[in-house]
Amino acid sequence: MSYNHQEIEKKWQDKWEVEGLYKTDDNSDKPRYYCLDMFPYPSGAGLHVGHPEGYTATDIVSRYKRMKGFEVMHPMGWDAFGLPAENYAIKTGVAPEESIRKNIKTFRRQIKSLGLSYDWDREFATCDPKYYKWTQWFFLLLYKNDLAYKAKAKVNWCESCKTVLANEQVIEGKCERCQSDVIQKDLEQWFFKTTAYADRLLEGLDEIDFPEKLKSMQRNWIGRSEGATLEFSIKDTDETLEVFTTRPDTLFGATYMVLAPEHSLVDSLADKIENLDEVKSYIKTTLKKNEIERTDTTKEKTGVELKGLMATNPANGREIPIWIADYVLSGYGTGAIMAVPAHDERDYEFAKKFNLDIVEVISGGDIENEAYVGEGQIVNSGEFNDLDIEKAKVEITNHAKGELTVQYKLRDWLVSRQRYWGAPIPIIHCTSCGEVPVPEKDLPVKLPTDVDFKPTGESPLKSSEEFNKDVVCPKCGQSGEGVRREADTMDTFVCSSWYFYRYLDARNDQEFCSPDKIKKWMPVDLYVGGAEHAVGHLVYSRFFNKVLKDYTDYVDFEEPFTKLVNQGLILAEDGRKMSKSLGNVINPDEVVEEYGADTLRMYEMFMGPLEDQKPWDTKGIVGIKRFLDKVYVFVTQYTEDRKDQSFKEAHEKENDQVKIAIEKTVQKVTHDIEEMKFNTAISAMMEFINLVYKTKDEIEDPVIESEMQWIASSTVARLLIILSPFAPHLSEELWQKLGHQESVFKESWPEFDEALTVEEEVEVAVQINGKVRGKIMVKAGSAEEEVVKEAKQVENVQKHLEDKKIKKAIYVEGRLLSLVV
RNA sequence: GGGCGAGUGGCGGAACUGGUAUACGCGUUGGACUUAAAAUCCAAUUCCUAUUGUAUAGGAUUGAGGGUUCGAGUCCCUCCUCGCCCACCA
Numbered sequence: 001m002s003y004n005h006q007e008i009e010k011k012w013q014d015k016w017e018v019e020g021l022y023k024t025d026d027n028s029d030k031p032r033y034y035c036l037d038m039f040p041y042p043s044g045a046g047l048h049v050g051h052p053e054g055y056t057a058t059d060i061v062s063r064y065k066r067m068k069g070f071e072v073m074h075p076m077g078w079d080a081f082g083l084p085a086e087n088y089a090i091k092t093g094v095a096p097e098e099s100i101r102k103n104i105k106t107f108r109r110q111i112k113s114l115g116l117s118y119d120w121d122r123e124f125a126t127c128d129p130k131y132y133k134w135t136q137w138f139f140l141l142l143y144k145n146d147l148a149y150k151a152k153a154k155v156n157w158c159e160s161c162k163t164v165l166a167n168e169q170v171i172e173g174k175c176e177r178c179q180s181d182v183i184q185k186d187l188e189q190w191f192f193k194t195t196a197y198a199d200r201l202l203e204g205l206d207e208i209d210f211p212e213k214l215k216s217m218q219r220n221w222i223g224r225s226e227g228a229t230l231e232f233s234i235k236d237t238d239e240t241l242e243v244f245t246t247r248p249d250t251l252f253g254a255t256y257m258v259l260a261p262e263h264s265l266v267d268s269l270a271d272k273i274e275n276l277d278e279v280k281s282y283i284k285t286t287l288k289k290n291e292i293e294r295t296d297t298t299k300e301k302t303g304v305e306l307k308g309l310m311a312t313n314p315a316n317g318r319e320i321p322i323w324i325a326d327y328v329l330s331g332y333g334t335g336a337i338m339a340v341p342a343h344d345e346r347d348y349e350f351a352k353k354f355n356l357d358i359v360e361v362i363s364g365g366d367i368e369n370e371a372y373v374g375e376g377q378i379v380n381s382g383e384f385n386d387l388d389i390e391k392a393k394v395e396i397t398n399h400a401k402g403e404l405t406v407q408y409k410l411r412d413w414l415v416s417r418q419r420y421w422g423a424p425i426p427i428i429h430c431t432s433c434g435e436v437p438v439p440e441k442d443l444p445v446k447l448p449t450d451v452d453f454k455p456t457g458e459s460p461l462k463s464s465e466e467f468n469k470d471v472v473c474p475k476c477g478q479s480g481e482g483v484r485r486e487a488d489t490m491d492t493f494v495c496s497s498w499y500f501y502r503y504l505d506a507r508n509d510q511e512f513c514s515p516d517k518i519k520k521w522m523p524v525d526l527y528v529g530g531a532e533h534a535v536g537h538l539v540y541s542r543f544f545n546k547v548l549k550d551y552t553d554y555v556d557f558e559e560p561f562t563k564l565v566n567q568g569l570i571l572a573e574d575g576r577k578m579s580k581s582l583g584n585v586i587n588p589d590e591v592v593e594e595y596g597a598d599t600l601r602m603y604e605m606f607m608g609p610l611e612d613q614k615p616w617d618t619k620g621i622v623g624i625k626r627f628l629d630k631v632y633v634f635v636t637q638y639t640e641d642r643k644d645q646s647f648k649e650a651h652e653k654e655n656d657q658v659k660i661a662i663e664k665t666v667q668k669v670t671h672d673i674e675e676m677k678f679n680t681a682i683s684a685m686m687e688f689i690n691l692v693y694k695t696k697d698e699i700e701d702p703v704i705e706s707e708m709q710w711i712a713s714s715t716v717a718r719l720l721i722i723l724s725p726f727a728p729h730l731s732e733e734l735w736q737k738l739g740h741q742e743s744v745f746k747e748s749w750p751e752f753d754e755a756l757t758v759e760e761e762v763e764v765a766v767q768i769n770g771k772v773r774g775k776i777m778v779k780a781g782s783a784e785e786e787v788v789k790e791a792k793q794v795e796n797v798q799k800h801l802e803d804k805k806i807k808k809a810i811y812v813e814g815r816l817l818s819l820v821v
Numbered sequence: 822g823g824g825c826g827a828g829u830g831g832c833g834g835a836a837c838u839g840g841u842a843u844a845c846g847c848g849u850u851g852g853a854c855u856u857a858a859a860a861u862c863c864a865a866u867u868c869c870u871a872u873u874g875u876a877u878a879g880g881a882u883u884g885a886g887g888g889u890u891c892g893a894g895u896c897c898c899u900c901c902u903c904g905c906c907c908a909c910c911a
Binding site: 002172212213216217220221223225227243244245246247258294295296297298301326327328329331332333336337338339340344345346347349407408409531534535606607608609612613614615617619620621622623624626627629671679680682683684685686687690697763764765766767769770772775796799807808809810812815816818819820 | 824845890905
């Protein structure tokens with residue numbers, strides 16, 4: 001028998017909405033809990049089965065916390081700026097504004113069909129001027145505090161998307177979005193100074209509950225290394241060459257230097273280079289290579305010597321040659337290195353190939369055959385011989401008049417984009433005043449509608465009449481030719497770096513959020529989303545929060561997210577990633593229609609641990625559906641039986657097994673929700689229902705005529721409450737059938753009595769020499785001797801004990817008896 | 822190359838601080854219901870061996886090998902495989 005999920009689910013969704021059951025009360029004096037999902041980009045494809053996975057997890061936690069007495073903040077919104085909508089506009093001419101509104105409508109309908117308990121009053125889209133006004137405000141906040149700047153720099157450029165990209169958006173040298181090669185271009189661009197927070201971004205990781213994996217990704221990305229900056233003079237010139245090294249202790253072993261092909265020294269000392277043509281042609285070839293070819297570690301090292309130039313090793317005055325090679329990166333350190341072939345694998349390989357000197361300065365290795373990077377004694381280093389390595393680092397740096405410094409891999413965040421569908425950067429360029437920030441009162445700087453979407457490499461805003469008319473310099477009042485707006489827009493990640501504050505006060509047009517609300521709700525208690533945001537969004541948001549803390553009174557805490565969980569990817573049935581081109585995408589709408597939202601929710605939670613990657617199995621869904629049907633039948637039959645009140649008192653003599661089982665089930669489900677182990681919580685409820693059905697068949701009490709009378713009403717109630725976060729519609733329906741007027745979600749989470757879960761008799765396994773030979777039932781709390789005595793009665797145990805002496809007996813209370821013979 | 826994680830039935834996966842491995846679900850097989858099929862319900866289901874059989878007994882088993890222990894999926898060592906992330910970061 002199957003219940004009508006379509007009817008039930010629609011009915012309750014409407015009712016919950018009318019009653020405003022999930023509205024969050026800002027003035028509640030209950031303890032608060034902020035439970036956040038990563039808001040989606042509303043793509044044209046609609047919801048994917050990956051979305052309900054994370055959303056159901058947070059919904060279960062939210063509903064659970066509410067019943068536990070918390071006031072829960074559980075909002076949803078739209079990350080609505082971004083390239084897909086703009087690319088769609090280029091293809092079809094449909095304005096991004098229009099297509100994104102449509103997509104949001106679809107997303108909202110789909111999400112609502114899942115019965116998620118969001119407070120929709122707090123919904124917003126980042127493309128709404130009322131929202132991006134504050135994105136622009138954040139830009140100005142950074143700008144005012146010297147954390148936003150425009151600079152000419154080598155930047156990542158995607159020729160196909162016609163825009164620059166942040167480092168985080170370049171994956172293996174390719175554009176994250178379109179997979180085409182990313183090239184380096186010298187361009188004036190806007191940056192946020194994330195590097196100023198490198199150390200605090202690193203330190204903060206210690207105090208937050210993020211997956212270890214994610215933390216190590218962030219640490220890696222920030223890439224802090226301690227070392228020294230050293231200066232090498234260049235013979236017969238005024239120039240010096242600055243390098244960064246993590247091994248200043250090996251300075252005496254530096255036998256040559258290497259510059260990155262982009263290094264400026266080649267230009268400034270061009271007239272001294274004897275083989276300039278050769279050098280130039282080498283530089284030309286390497287610059288033509290793409291990122292992958294250049295950073296391929298398996299290829300043989302290449303390089304060319306700058307003949308005519310010699311550097312001086314500041315430690316010992318030795319003159320050493322200068323080379324140029326593409327194994328040195330221009331973007332890290334100073335773009336130049338001192339090469340210590342004896343103690344660095346890359347330098348060793350290079351030195352071997354080009355026959356350069358290899359001088360051992362740390363003993364303990366075999367530098368005839370390979371570079372030695374381990375610990376050892378300092379040798380060949382004059383007065384510093386025999387110092388320990390850490391000490392030598394400091395003293396040799398001093399000796400060479402260098403400086404101990406720290407380097408990071410993290411780069412400043414490139415935030416400008418030469419595209420239309422983003423928040424305009426609120427800056428005005430004036431011929432007499434230069435760069436002038438738009439005054440706060442003039443925000444938002446609105447996106448125009450009269451644009452040609454075709455990307456040209458310049459922002460479409462540049463040629464918009466609407467955008468550029470009547471621009472006045474806020475500083476000198478000049479207008480006309482000499483004044484123009486910044487035409488670049490911001491990376492969408494700027495919009496998503498602060499959205500979690502906005503939910504708290506989504507309609508505020510005086511501030512991005514009132515400080516009171518931030519004080520009440522932040523930091524976020526639980527944040528659930530995909531792992532793909534490890535080094536992008538999650539670093540940026542942490543950066544924003546720290547900036548707010550340093551320069552405003554809005555926040556007084558370091559970290560915006562207390563706990564973060566990554567939901568694992570749901571793969572297609574064939575074990576591959578779901579993708580449109582493979583035709584293996586599962587549409588949640590169809591699952592909801594056929595099996596119901598409760599079934600979809602529970603199935604996704606039942607598939608396996610939330611964090612794990614796991615394949616979809618359409619056949620597996622029926623297992624959940626069968627379970628919910630069983631619950632439905634059980635409760636409806638129970639309520640039918642109970643209509644005859646005369647049975648009520650006489651037969652509230654619940655079967656002992658069931659009595660114990662419900663305590664255990666409540667305990668297990670409570671514990672598992674706390675740990676976010678939803679799959680095992682569900683199996684515990686399944687086991688309980690299986691037991692009820694089994695017991696029902698066994699009951700042979702002449703007085704009991706109906707099937708379910710023997711179940712205590714409190715047992716049924718508790719089952720429905722613990723099921724309700726998982727299957728809200730069905731639980732609510734059955735709750736009403738039990739005769740309740742109020743929603744099940746207004747109930748308190750049930751307590752459990754641990755004492756009641758203790759069984760009087762326990763099964764104890766009897767092991768002989770580590771092998772289970774029998775099982776006995778003993779009274780709980782029996783003494784060891786008694787259990788041994790009991791065990792000896794078992795035939796099979798006797799057989800194995802024959803003619804043998806028990807050397808040792810170990811009894812584990814209520815579990816097992818281990819006999820050694 | 823480096824870092825992190827994981828290998829348990831036909832499949833997804835359980836197993837608390839070392840204590841009865843394979844819970845729960847799918848699938849499969851058999852049965853009930855049905856004119857029949859689907860759906861549903863009931864039962865069996867790690868593998869091997871023995872007994873005609875119910876049932877029982879014995880053995881093996883958590884990627885491979887070794888170790889610690891009365892006892893190891895869990896702890897330690899060596900190795901293999903897979904996944905993810907980073908990748909010439911000086």
